[in-house]
Amino acid sequence: MSLLVVGSVAFDAVETPFGKRDQMLGGSASHFSISASFFTDVRVVAVVGGDFSSDELAVFAKHHVDTTDLEVVPDGETFRWFGRYEYDLNVAHTLDTHLNVFAGFEPKLSDASKNSRLVFLGNIQPDLQRGVRAQVPNAELVALDTMNLWIDTTRESLQKTIEVVDLLIVNDAEARQLAEEANLIKAARKILSWGPHTLIVKRGEYGAAMFTKDEYFAIPAYPLESVFDPTGAGDTFAGGFMGYLSSQETIDEAAMRRAMIFGSVMASFNVEEFGTERVRRLTHDEINERFRAFKRMTYFEEIPFERVAQATK
Amino acid sequence: MSLLVVGSVAFDAVETPFGKRDQMLGGSASHFSISASFFTDVRVVAVVGGDFSSDELAVFAKHHVDTTDLEVVPDGETFRWFGRYEYDLNVAHTLDTHLNVFAGFEPKLSDASKNSRLVFLGNIQPDLQRGVRAQVPNAELVALDTMNLWIDTTRESLQKTIEVVDLLIVNDAEARQLAEEANLIKAARKILSWGPHTLIVKRGEYGAAMFTKDEYFAIPAYPLESVFDPTGAGDTFAGGFMGYLSSQETIDEAAMRRAMIFGSVMASFNVEEFGTERVRRLTHDEINERFRAFKRMTYFEEIPFERVAQATK
Numbered sequence: 150m151s152l153l154v155v156g157s158v159a160f161d162a163v164e165t166p167f168g169k170r171d172q173m174l175g176g177s178a179s180h181f182s183i184s185a186s187f188f189t190d191v192r193v194v195a196v197v198g199g200d201f202s203s204d205e206l207a208v209f210a211k212h213h214v215d216t217t218d219l220e221v222v223p224d225g226e227t228f229r230w231f232g233r234y235e236y237d238l239n240v241a242h243t244l245d246t247h248l249n250v251f252a253g254f255e256p257k258l259s260d261a262s263k264n265s266r267l268v269f270l271g272n273i274q275p276d277l278q279r280g281v282r283a284q285v286p287n288a289e290l291v292a293l294d295t296m297n298l299w300i301d302t303t304r305e306s307l308q309k310t311i312e313v314v315d316l317l318i319v320n321d322a323e324a325r326q327l328a329e330e331a332n333l334i335k336a337a338r339k340i341l342s343w344g345p346h347t348l349i350v351k352r353g354e355y356g357a358a359m360f361t362k363d364e365y366f367a368i369p370a371y372p373l374e375s376v377f378d379p380t381g382a383g384d385t386f387a388g389g390f391m392g393y394l395s396s397q398e399t400i401d402e403a404a405m406r407r408a409m410i411f412g413s414v415m416a417s418f419n420v421e422e423f424g425t426e427r428v429r430r431l432t433h434d435e436i437n438e439r440f441r442a443f444k445r446m447t448y449f450e451e452i453p454f455e456r457v458a459q460a461t462k
Numbered sequence: 463m464s465l466l467v468v469g470s471v472a473f474d475a476v477e478t479p480f481g482k483r484d485q486m487l488g489g490s491a492s493h494f495s496i497s498a499s500f501f502t503d504v505r506v507v508a509v510v511g512g513d514f515s516s517d518e519l520a521v522f523a524k525h526h527v528d529t530t531d532l533e534v535v536p537d538g539e540t541f542r543w544f545g546r547y548e549y550d551l552n553v554a555h556t557l558d559t560h561l562n563v564f565a566g567f568e569p570k571l572s573d574a575s576k577n578s579r580l581v582f583l584g585n586i587q588p589d590l591q592r593g594v595r596a597q598v599p600n601a602e603l604v605a606l607d608t609m610n611l612w613i614d615t616t617r618e619s620l621q622k623t624i625e626v627v628d629l630l631i632v633n634d635a636e637a638r639q640l641a642e643e644a645n646l647i648k649a650a651r652k653i654l655s656w657g658p659h660t661l662i663v664k665r666g667e668y669g670a671a672m673f674t675k676d677e678y679f680a681i682p683a684y685p686l687e688s689v690f691d692p693t694g695a696g697d698t699f700a701g702g703f704m705g706y707l708s709s710q711e712t713i714d715e716a717a718m719r720r721a722m723i724f725g726s727v728m729a730s731f732n733v734e735e736f737g738t739e740r741v742r743r744l745t746h747d748e749i750n751e752r753f754r755a756f757k758r759m760t761y762f763e764e765i766p767f768e769r770v771a772q773a774t775k
Contacts, residue, residue, distance in 0.1 A: 188767060236644060331549060333667070334685045354646070355668040358682065365759045367682030369671065372647045393767065406762040437766035444764045446678045449719040451757045453750035454501060454706060 156271020184388025469584020497701025
């Protein structure tokens with residue numbers, strides 16, 4: 150009963166209006182697994198170079214993240230991303246990308262990984278994602294992330310990958326672009342018709358929405374007075390979401406809704422500091438406190454209106 | 463115990479990708495009062511010209527909207543707005559505006575109007591709004607709408623007006639512009655420090671949020687597959703919100719939260735057809751059905767996470 154993530158493990162160099170870091174642990178699989186580790190046991194399938202040090206491995210170890218399938222290429226270098234945010238922290242400006250060992254990434258799953266109950270296919274090339282998906286035929290739920298790059302350059306392959314997963318997690322703009330449909334509700338209906346039973350749409354400061362064939366669930370974001378570094382927020386959300394589901398015996402609509410909240414809680418912490426710095430030192434009390442805050446900020450009494458005076462026809 | 467609205471009554475000519483209307487009943491006071499009429503008794507303070515016909519008056523009459531303070535200038539013409547929406551229905555393009563009799567509008571309140579329990583100051587020049595506010599010193603709650611035009615051209619007067627009302631209703635961009643603060647949560651805190659005890663921020667397809675000193679409440683929008691004509695959605699929201707509050711004996715946080723839902727319900731109907739066409743023929747059953755839909759789409763069980771297996775420190 151465990152959770153598998155396939156994605157990138159990277160060194161990020163990030164500059165925001167509030168400060169900078171030259172080299173910190175990043176990548177989709179890092180953000181995802183550290184977030185998910187608060188709820189369940191996680192295995193990581195990824196690749197790093199010989200420059201990946203024991204300090205970074207210690208972060209995974211501290212969070213009981215299983216790195217058996219973290220391939221190390223001793224004479225290669227770890228994937229590096231150089232990004233900058235202006236005051237509009239919604240837009241990441243990529244200054245440079247050194248794929249390094251990630252360019253030749255071929256996900257290799259141990260038998261234990263192949264038997265994972267839940268699988269998250271982080272944002273990598275769709276052919277690779279589909280290759281991994283084929284190796285986990287018995288997974289109860291396989292979730293997929295992607296990005297505009299793959300919609301632009303490998304739409305056909307991406308479409309095939311979407312057809313064989315259970316759940317797609319994308320942002321607002323990606324959902325519209327993917328479905329070629331400006332109205333998000335119509336876009337969601339179209340995407341669900343391709344195969345996934347669930348679509349989750351991340352909306353940044355506006356929260357997130359979950360679409361299934363018969364249900365719609367939408368939540369606001371946690372209100373933050375300052376966003377420090379949004380890098381990895383999406384993967385941290387996915388980690389909280391999938392991690393929580395992995396902790397539950399039954400994955401039904403009610404569990405998925407709570408998972409949406411835990412995902413949002415984790416993402417809200419992620420953006421408060423650089424990289425994984427805030428999430429790393431979270432406590433379950435802090436997580437649950439913010440979960441309860443979500444309840445308080447969305448609750449209203451279900452009392453329909455009854456006109457007592459003269460009725461308007 | 464009634465609700466007063468001061469604003470515009472107009473003829474709108476609207477073109478959207480889905481059709482057009484050359485002349486239909488519009489203006490903030492029209493949208494507001496028809497929406498509010500489903501919940502309470504409404505009085506309108508506005509001005510129209512001799513071209514305002516018995517057909518339009520019949521619409522108000524049918525909804526029991528009191529038009530005693532609707533001034534008619536027989537030799538003048540009613541305010542006309544000519545607008546167009548492209549496929550991005552979030553942006554209204556004003557093609558032309560004929561202020562006509564609205565240019566010389568001086569709101570005149572009868573004694574009955576002056577004794578209204580609740581007052582909505584629709585989007586007009588801030589000096590006029592403040593003049594009306596001074597005439598309703600005993601109102602339990604005075605709400606204010608405004609727009610970017612007044613922020614740009616009459617900021618000082620607008621600020622003074624905001625200082626003397628209880629509640630401000632604006633959209634996302636207006637709140638940020640008003641507070642000169644990109645972060646909405648900080649912007650809200652700043653605006654509340656000027657005097658109003660409540661700020662409501664409308665976010666279009668992303669829903670709405672309500673800020674008070676100690677509470678935060680946020681809801682998604684009703685998911686619509688097609689938006690036909692967004693004209694008047696904001697005033698229709700305000701009408702549902704204030705109308706519902708007016709129907710309640712006690713105006714507390716819980717009532718305000720339900721009012722947010724009823725406002726959103728009314729706005730969601732408004733955009734389904736041209737102008738006031740859809741709202742005019744609503745039934746209370748339809749309103750309550752959509753109210754319940756809001757509960758379904760925002761509900762989750764408050765079950766904090768408890769890690770049963772090995773704990774992560």
